[in-house]
Amino acid sequence: MTTKIFIDGAAGTTGLEIRDRLTGREEFSLIVLDDAQRKDEATRKDALHSADVAILCLPDAAAIEAVQLAEGSDTRIIDASSAHRVADDWxxxxxxxxxxxxxxxxxxxxNPGCYPTGFLALVTPLVRAGLLPTSYPFSVNAVSGYSGGGNALIDRFNNEPNLAFRTYGLAHGHKHLPEMQTYSGIDGPPVFSPSVIAAHRGMVVDTPIVLSALPGRVTSSDLQNTLNEFYASSPLVKVASGLPSEITLSQGAEPWDGLELFVSVAADQSHARLIARLDNLGKGASGAAIQNLNIMCGLPETAGLRI
Structure with missing residues (x-):
């Protein structure tokens, strides 16, 4: 018996990549709507009620509307928007x-946000272990491929050949901050500096830590060993055993659903950089949705993923 999947928002970047990861998988059958049907509320509602699992690849307001349309059904929902990331009952x-x-x-x-995926993967295990205090003034410096900004930003980078770098969120209050604070367990939101580069996909999330300012002595071995132990059984998250001379992103990178973590500590153990590298469309979006779908359906966690 196959599981019926409806991707609401299948024409967007995340939806297309989810559909690509489902291609050839006999465990699933897709409910597909044409352009006219996608705009008809009654048809969308019927698809949402007919599906075993609906994956929402929509703007926040449309995702909230889709959840309302699905009310009264037994459909399980994976929401790739930011609408429900800190919501009750989700x-x-x-x-x-x-x-x-x-x-x-x-x-x-x-689904988690792409930037929070990197930040939380690094910080949450260390906070839970008591190595980093919840009161620490965290900051996050991150760069992403432009595909994370949706069609408008993709078009901008494609149509402005001289555009190489864009930093944003200058007014603070970025929509990712609530989930970054909530699921790391820290006392307040980090100072978040997100940027976009002229590459379609890829992401580096860099969290600096002043070890000498911590109340207790924390060493590179403490950080490394804690992350190693936390992710020892993970098929997708890998903690680098050594430190490369550089960490790069490529303009022509292929889809990838893994997550790499790096610990860089100064020789005198005074400060550190915790660094995550991922694909903003992979573990940061579509790959994470497929991972969750697999788990919800009792299937191998990595089935269909690019690792």
Whole structure:
């Protein structure tokens, strides 16, 4: 028996990549709507009610509307928007952080944001272990490929050949901050400096830590060993055993659903950089949705993923 999947917003970047990862998988059958049907509320509602699992690849307001349309059905929902990431009754879809069992048993799952995926993967295990205090003034410096900004930003980078770098969120209050604070367990939101570069996909998230300012002595071994232990059984998150001379992103990178973590500590142990590298369209979006779908359907966690 196949599981019926409806991707609401299948024409967008995230939806297209999810559909690509489902190609050839006999466990699933897709409910597909044409352009006219996607704009008809009654047809969308019927698709949402007919599906076993609906994956929402929509702007926040449209995702909220889709959840309302699905009310009264038994359909399980994975929402790739930011609308429900800290909402009551929703499970945060980061299995490595919240637990695979929690995701498996959930009716409503909210995909993490791409930047928070890198930040939380680095910081949450260290906060839980007591190595980093919840009161620490965290900051995050991150760069992403322009595909994370949707069609408008993709078009801008494609049509402005001299545009190489864009930093934004200058007014603070970025929509990713609530989930970054909530699921790391820290006392306040980090200072977040997101930027976009002239590459279609890829992301580096860099969190500096002044070790000498911590209340207790924390060494490079403490950081490394804690992350190693936390992700020892993860098929997708890998903690680098050594430090490369550089960490790069490529303009022509292929889809990738893994996540790499690096610990860089000064020789005198006074400060550190915690660095994550991922694909903003992979573990940061579509790959995470497929990982959650697999878990919810009792299938191998990495099935269909690019690793």
């Amino acid at each position: 499970t945060y879809g980061f299995p490595e952080i919240v637990g695979q069992d929690h995701v498996a048993q959930s009716q409503l799952v909210s």
